[in-house]
Amino acid sequence: MADSSGGGGASKLKQSRSFDGNDAYIRADKIDLTTLDIQLEKHYTKGWTKDKAASGGGAPQGPREDWEIDPLKLEIRYVIAHGTYGTVYRGTYDGRDVAVKSALLQENGNPPWKLSLPHICVATLVSFLFGYHVSVVNEPLESISLDLGFAGNTLAEGLVVSTCLGGAFVGCLFSGSIADGIGRRRSFQLSALPMIIGAALSASSNRLEGMLLGRFLVGTGMGLGPPIASLYVTEISPSYVRGTYGSFIQIATCLGIIAALFIGIPVKDVTGWYRAFLMISSVGIILIVMLLLRCGWFCGWF
Incomplete structure (x- = not known):
């Protein structure tokens, strides 16, 4: 070179x-x-x-x-x-x-770990949302089935829970090429688009088909975001704290799962409340998009 x-x-x-x-x-x-x-x-x-x-x-x-x-x-x-x-x-x-x-x-010498910490926290919010959406329908599933008319249909209930993982698989297939093509930060922002659309569709749908389509779109964003978050965290972390910062990805995922379970407890038996439960994730998605505008594209240590 x-x-x-x-x-x-x-x-x-x-x-x-x-x-x-x-x-x-x-x-x-x-x-x-x-x-x-x-x-x-x-x-x-x-x-x-x-x-x-x-x-x-x-x-x-x-x-x-x-x-x-x-x-x-x-x-x-x-x-x-x-x-x-x-x-x-x-x-x-x-x-x-x-x-x-x-x-x-x-x-x-080693750069201060505080320089990259705010950017790490923003990136790990994507993993938090991944965990949130994985378990967001577990608690209110019975309420959802009654509201959309598929109560007792175990196949439909299983699809509502797992369709997002099918979308995540599709998103994962393209996450690497998208990250290399348009950059890490824009890839984060792109992953927010299907998540916002999917959350809105899931929350507003009155039919099972609309719920499944919304969950699939959310899953697509879930598949795009976390792999890019892992790549971004690795690239911007100083070498002496890279392992510690890398663990934040899984910690954020677990916290997202726990948050969804606790938030879902009071609404699981109230028909219709799950819609707000699904839409609340859009606030986090919009917050990520705004915070990413202040994040660095890359850093100079590896």
């Missing part, structure tokens, strides 16, 4: 990767997950001025101008090269293709 630590790093990287002339290159030794503050000289590759970099021009030898990178304009998509001195990612900055070099941090 071409090293971009010097002034000619960008041209070497361009030649080795065959990027077009409109590409820009951002170098970073360390990217803070909260601000994505570019620590290494805080500007496009050495020798570039702000105007030249913004216009996609070459690398003039004029004076450098330090400037901040707007974190909301930087989107990381996938890894394009690994090397001794770091990793190069492909993404976009303000709508333009960029390559972002993030140097490994062995020489800088």
Whole structure:
């Protein structure tokens, strides 16, 4: 991998990767997950001025101008090269293709665990919802069967409980390619769409078929979210706490199951209350989507 630590790093990287002339290159030794503050000289590759970099021009030898990178304009998509001195990612900055070099941090020591903890907590909310939806119909199942007219039909009751797992299987099949194609954060947001639609459909349906379709859509989002959450947690966790943070995924799943069981106890014998019980998950889904807007796309330690 071409090293971009010097002034000619960008041209070497361009030649080795065959990027077009409109590409820009951002170098970073360390990217803070909260601000994505570019620590290494805080500007496009050495020798570039702000105007030249913004216009996609070459690398003039004029004076450098330090400037901040707007974190909301930087989107990381996938890894394009690994090397001794770091990793190069492909993404976009303000709508333009960029390559972002993030140097490994062995020489800088371990980053504080507090930097990544808020992002870990947001990611594990997806697993919490997975556990919630797995068990959300267990307690009010009798009430649901009476309301939708399939009381005593054990096959229908089993389908209501397990259809979401069929949807989760479908979602899992595509989770990896989606995460690599559009990035981790957008994948989280995409997984929220079928979960919101499915929860609304399940809560408003007056027929068994509508309930099953809603549960299947919820399951699709469930299948997309947790695998990407595991990948995201692994990528943004500093190595010395990666195992601890990785366990948060399963802890959140178990807490979601427990929460659904406890919330369902007072409503299991009240016909119709299960609808609010199903819709309440939409609040958590919307919360995740909003919090993800403040989360980092990736980090610089592995």
